[in-house]
Amino acid sequence: MTAAIPTIAAAARQIAARQLSPIELTKACLDRVHALDNRLHAFVHLTEERALAEARAAEAAIMAGGPKTPLHGIPIGLKDIVDTKGIPTTCQSKLLQENIPDADATCAEKLAAAGSVLMGKLTTHEFADGGPSFDLPKPPARNPWNTEHFTAGSSSGTGAAVASGMILCGIGTDTGGSIRGPAAYCGIAGLKPTYGLVSRAGVAPAAFSLDHIGPMAWTAEDCAIMLQALAGHDPRDPASAKRPVPDYRAALGAGIKGAKVGVIHHFHETDHKVGEETQRGISVAVETFRGLGAEIREVQLSPLQDWHACGSLISIVERAAAYEEWSRTRLPDFSERMRTRLMLGAFVSGVDYLQAVRRRRELRDELKKAMAGLEIVLTAVFPNEAPPIDALPKWDVFQQPSFMMPFNVAGYPAMSVCSGFGAGGLPIAFQLVGKPFQEATVLRIADAFEKATPFRDRRPPAPGPTP
Amino acid sequence: MPTPIDDAAFEYLLARAGLTLTDAEKLELKTVCDGIAAMAERVRKQRGRMAEPALTYGFNEEDVQ
Numbered sequence: 180m181t182a183a184i185p186t187i188a189a190a191a192r193q194i195a196a197r198q199l200s201p202i203e204l205t206k207a208c209l210d211r212v213h214a215l216d217n218r219l220h221a222f223v224h225l226t227e228e229r230a231l232a233e234a235r236a237a238e239a240a241i242m243a244g245g246p247k248t249p250l251h252g253i254p255i256g257l258k259d260i261v262d263t264k265g266i267p268t269t270c271q272s273k274l275l276q277e278n279i280p281d282a283d284a285t286c287a288e289k290l291a292a293a294g295s296v297l298m299g300k301l302t303t304h305e306f307a308d309g310g311p312s313f314d315l316p317k318p319p320a321r322n323p324w325n326t327e328h329f330t331a332g333s334s335s336g337t338g339a340a341v342a343s344g345m346i347l348c349g350i351g352t353d354t355g356g357s358i359r360g361p362a363a364y365c366g367i368a369g370l371k372p373t374y375g376l377v378s379r380a381g382v383a384p385a386a387f388s389l390d391h392i393g394p395m396a397w398t399a400e401d402c403a404i405m406l407q408a409l410a411g412h413d414p415r416d417p418a419s420a421k422r423p424v425p426d427y428r429a430a431l432g433a434g435i436k437g438a439k440v441g442v443i444h445h446f447h448e449t450d451h452k453v454g455e456e457t458q459r460g461i462s463v464a465v466e467t468f469r470g471l472g473a474e475i476r477e478v479q480l481s482p483l484q485d486w487h488a489c490g491s492l493i494s495i496v497e498r499a500a501a502y503e504e505w506s507r508t509r510l511p512d513f514s515e516r517m518r519t520r521l522m523l524g525a526f527v528s529g530v531d532y533l534q535a536v537r538r539r540r541e542l543r544d545e546l547k548k549a550m551a552g553l554e555i556v557l558t559a560v561f562p563n564e565a566p567p568i569d570a571l572p573k574w575d576v577f578q579q580p581s582f583m584m585p586f587n588v589a590g591y592p593a594m595s596v597c598s599g600f601g602a603g604g605l606p607i608a609f610q611l612v613g614k615p616f617q618e619a620t621v622l623r624i625a626d627a628f629e630k631a632t633p634f635r636d637r638r639p640p641a642p643g644p645t646p
Numbered sequence: 647m648p649t650p651i652d653d654a655a656f657e658y659l660l661a662r663a664g665l666t667l668t669d670a671e672k673l674e675l676k677t678v679c680d681g682i683a684a685m686a687e688r689v690r691k692q693r694g695r696m697a698e699p700a701l702t703y704g705f706n707e708e709d710v711q
Contacts, residue, residue: 388701438687495682499663507664519674524677525663526651530688538689562649577681 183637187401187443191249194241200358201241201252205234205296208254218642220318220325224258224267224300230254233296249404251294256340256349259300260307261287262381270383271315272305273512274505278551279481284381287349293408297347299420301451305517306502307352307385309333310570312516320573321567322364323639324605328565331360337395338365342639346406350394354385355494356583358393359595359610365567366597366606368625369395370402373615374590375420378413386497390491399419399625405426406618422616430623436472438624439553443478447559450483451580454563460598460607463558467631476558486542487580488556490588492527492535499524516573543589554620558582560608564601582610592618597634627642654655
């Protein structure tokens with residue numbers, strides 16, 4: 180599986196120089212889908228004919244006038260909670276098996292307008308629940324580094340498809356870590372942007388005030404390319420920010436000398452102690468940044484458990500509200516895991532919810548103060564490399580606090596960056612968090628790390644049979 | 647420490663939510679109610695009556711045109 184899977188940046192350069200044909204690139208990705216997806220289960224709906232037609236159209240347009248963006252002619256995938264006009268959008272739910280939207284989600288529309296080639300819809304756990312679930316209409320995605328292990332969720336298909344080179348990038352969504360988690364376990368780059376930067380319009384909700392849409396790709400630079408197409412105001416999304424969109428690639432390669440990097444040691448060393456290999460990955464990141472001229476500071480926040488409780492209560496209630504009608508009338512049609520998550524909503528009172536929303540303001544203000552004078556803060560994504568897919572506790576939400584939820588609570592941009600490999604040969608990662616709308620800084624620092632370390636040179640091996 | 651939920655309250659909350667569960671589902675759900683209550687306790691702080699929530703309602707320029 181290691182043969183010649185280009186990054187978007189490299190492919191775009193070759194396409195612009197007429198050295199790479201979008202048709203040949205798309206066929207190479209389709210070949211990988213046909214060779215691998217019976218074991219990885221990343222796709223729920225492959226749009227092969229459409230992809231080839233779009234690749235032919237892209238090639239003709241590029242030959243006539245050059246590429247309109249770096250995504251022109253690039254094969255992509257969309258998580259199956261993103262509405263796609265005329266293409267089934269099932270949210271991996273029995274309730275939506277016949278659903279064919281009559282309009283594209285804004286993010287799908289923007290990626291199409293950038294000239295990308297849609298390869299199909301990628302698996303998730305039902306309505307973007309974290310998973311894993313085994314009673315969905317289609318099987319869960321498998322980790323391309325080891326198919327017996329979890330991809331994390333819920334953008335599981337996107338993580339598996341990007342890591343294995345079936346697509347060059349894809350859309351993920353993140354309510355409590357669903358971009359960063361699969362990015363970490365699958366060894367790719369995943370950016371949850373600032374809340375409001377990328378439109379949620381046309382994407383099935385998980386929790387309205389915590390939901391983020393964002394890029395998943397092999398490198399930070401590729402995430403920057405994708406974010407460039409996705410960012411911007413959308414009147415269809417009431418939370419959409421009205422801000423100018425910067426050039427996210429402009430500062431890549433400019434170095435990080437003098438950057439102030441904070442480390443939230445107590446999150447991953449005390450509040451939820453990570454394993455030795457993840458800690459080693461964080462140390463590698465800190466030493467790499469120091470070596471590149473950054474200044475390292477310690478950051479102290481409220482305990483991780485406070486952030487987790489706040490985000491979890493909000494998530495439980497907002498999800499229960501979004502799906503209340505079906506919960507009351509069609510509860511048995513949900514998967515077992517989604518059913519249990521929806522039931523939790525009955526046990527959080529209105530006052531509990533609003534106390535969580537009041538706590539949210541305090542926590543967000545706390546992060547704002549802690550980040551004064553810093554460009555970025557750093558912590559873990561997961562405590563260890565991916566566990567076996569059938570070994571996850573069902574009620575993990577009550578057992579260990581999430582390292583990712585704090586930045587859904589705060590709405591700050593956060594990114595998963597691969598920092599090596601564990602003893603089992605699966606990727607490990609750390610998390611970079613920037614200030615609101617400072618994605619360019621997050622991407623610049625992640626890019627500097629990737630270029631200073633060898634972890635982007637290694638792709639997953641060819642997968643064995645899925646158990 | 648939150649008080650464990652009793653059977654009557656448990657049934658009332660499910661009925662109010664309009665959820666029809668099997669006995670096995672109810673049994674499982676009871677095991678995690680304390681976890682929810684602990685989270686609800688954790689977000690309560692001494693903050694007084696004036697502390698605003700994170701989400702407040704405001705008007706944009708286009709609302710008044």
